[in-house]
Amino acid sequence: MKRILVGLDGSPRAPGILAAAIAIGRAQGARVVLFRSVGLPPDVPQDFWKTTEEPLLDLLKRHAKRYLDEQAAKVPLEVFGGVEIAVGVPWQGVCEMARTLKADLVVIGSHGYAGFDRLLGTTAAKVVNHAHCSVLVVREPPPEPSGA
Numbered sequence: 001m002k003r004i005l006v007g008l009d010g011s012p013r014a015p016g017i018l019a020a021a022i023a024i025g026r027a028q029g030a031r032v033v034l035f036r037s038v039g040l041p042p043d044v045p046q047d048f049w050k051t052t053e054e055p056l057l058d059l060l061k062r063h064a065k066r067y068l069d070e071q072a073a074k075v076p077l078e079v080f081g082g083v084e085i086a087v088g089v090p091w092q093g094v095c096e097m098a099r100t101l102k103a104d105l106v107v108i109g110s111h112g113y114a115g116f117d118r119l120l121g122t123t124a125a126k127v128v129n130h131a132h133c134s135v136l137v138v139r140e141p142p143p144e145p146s147g148a
Contacts, residue, residue: 001028003081003101007035007094007108007127010067014109017138018071021107022079024136031081033101034071036064037093038085061085091126099132106131110139 006021008014018034025032038060068083084101086093098106108124128135 001030001104003103004028004030004032004105004107005035005084005094005098005101005103006032007037007090007106007123008068008071009036009090009109011109013138013140014071015074016140017107017109018074020136020138022075024105024107025079026076030079030104032075032079033081033103034068034075034083035094035097036068036085037088037090038064039088039090039093057087061087091123091130094123094127095130095132103133105133106135108135108137110137 001024004021004025006018008017021032024030038057064085065083068085072080072083084097086097088096094106094108097103106127108127110122110124124135124137128137
């Protein structure tokens, strides 16, 4: 195993997903590449969300890059393989980037909380069904039992 692609979405689950990828990277001597996909819903024109002179997609990519750079600071140098951002549908972006990088493994979270993930089916399920390589789906730890 040489390369692991880690899909991060900025959710509260991201630290657990990243930790799992780092552990596998260390154990396998693989490089961990952090990835985020950004995009706009296809039916909403870009001008709808215009708040600055900077095009919205550029703004989203800049925010994604900042987020990934913050996460990259948590990755040990011996396994860090870089950051990648793509514009498009998240599951397609993950699968395409995995092919482009010739990733041996994709590590993603079990499900998203965004409205589109609920409407169109989970990103995780689509990645599992379409990725060219193995996919590890990291689940959230179960809640601690209450002291009833």
